[in-house]
Amino acid sequence: MTIIGNSLQNAPSSDAASTDGRTFQDPNKYLLPNDKQEKDRLDKQYILITKLLDGKLAWAPIHEPRNVLDVCTGTGIWAIQFARQHPNAQVTGIDIDTITPAITPVPSNCTFQSSIDAQDGPWSFAPDVKFDFVHFRMILSCFTRPIQVFQSVYDNLSPGGYIEIQDLCVEIHSQDGSASGTSFEKIVDLYNKGALKSGVDMAKAKNYKNWLQEVGFVDVEEHLAEPGLPTTGWHENERDREIGTQGGAAIQTFIEKGMPAYLRAAGLDEAGLKELSEKAIAELGSGDVRAYYPFYVVYGRKPLD
Template sequence: MRTGGDTMLIVRDGAYYQPNDDRQAKAGSIEHHVWLLTLNDALFLSPLQDPQRVLDVGTGTGLWAVDMGDRYPSCEIIGTDLSPTQVPYAPPNVRFEIDDCCSEWTYPENSFDLIHVRGLTGSVGNWPKFYQECMKHLRPKGYLEQLEFGIDIYTEPKETPYSDIIRSFGPLLLEAGDRMNKTFEVATHMSRMIEQAGFVDVVTKRFLWPIGPWSDDERLKELGRWNLKNWEDGMEGWVMALLTRIHGWSYQEVQNYRARLLKGVKSDEVKAWHDVLVVPFASPYTPFAD
């Protein structure tokens, strides 16, 4: 299906809301780079020493899985997504599979040292079930690591000529997700949901992503420069299906909204940012493990 020029993936009555075309793949590559800048080039924060088998759920462009394969050549990495992931330069220890993480998982139990989840906000209808699958398929000393973006945009100063348009972004996504029964309020609640699923040692780290190079801190300035590019290239794909299919907007209304919001966050009058949250090492509850 095509929506406003984008090829949309329709699986199980609209399970996925973002395009799966080359343009969105480019945006995904930029976002991967922003995550690497955020984590100081680390691919995971869990205290794993020698991972042997890793699952990357919602692998998208597959870049994280490929980087893992390059850094850990003795580790088997499986990247899954709803549509095919084709990375011609993937190392031999990396493979990609078409799979729906919201269905019953088909891997043997206790299979993985690390389950890596990034950017599934708005894609999962039953998070408790998803976390139970993670619990079931992690090895006793394995880790679940999840990284998600907060949907609310903050500004300094709080009141500007662009405040209304900037503040509208989060509520629009939240309402669309509620109508689809796929919440967009994942980042702020995932640690609680992970604990409720039975994981222990659940830690949450919060990072700031500037939108634009306005920070005096050189690292944040660089991160903001790339995140602005992330928004410029990725925003249309994030919102087009939600605003047209769920909210009933026209294609042109979405384009006008995108242009106005980007004009606001790029204004010299505005310092805009949003949060990203990471649960870096949640462990399965294994009271009798050594």
């Protein structure tokens, strides 16, 4: 993430590490911060992505789910809003870090469980609890073993229940070639390389459909939300221009605040990091880079038998 990841948003825990004034829960597990700046970024990210998805919290054909799980809930904002829209559902949000809800009061049908790594298995929910809907949003930086996580979802879904993943793919697309050879293109390339060295594929969203089918999900559908996440407000129509303006600002902030850990992992020294970041931000600020990231919505159903 350009804009990235729905996890580790909160005030530091007692085990948190500190780097360059930012705090982290466990950099060995997740390289993004967990401080107030990250919490604020995640809340703005929620608003942006919901706008991109035309105001919908879910695209899967779900009907009055009873038990809902939001994995990598971050500030819990999606879980809270879903619980408000579905008062007869019990919504649980889980995250690897401590959770302080973005919105209060929290509805009585929404609860949170902290310090849970979804990659640890098997999941330890009550034996009689099966979920009707399991949701993921912006998880591209969260897992080194995503197929294992999707298998855990399958094992904990009721027959007929749905999984849905809403995620960014960190690949630069530019129809007019304006991103080619730019510092922005270079910094994204280094960011992806640093992430891969850390075991995380930032472009894995394009594999979700195949992975869900491999696990056993049926009726798997893959959709690309339009216009993706633009780097600037270069579109002519008002909706897409607004998404691009907000998304571009978020990307510029993320270059400065969220990318450094992965850029260092790619081998960039401090002087090079500073210079490249400044050049990339200036390019985006000029509005000349007419590019976007694809945004995937993938969902599938557990068979009834």
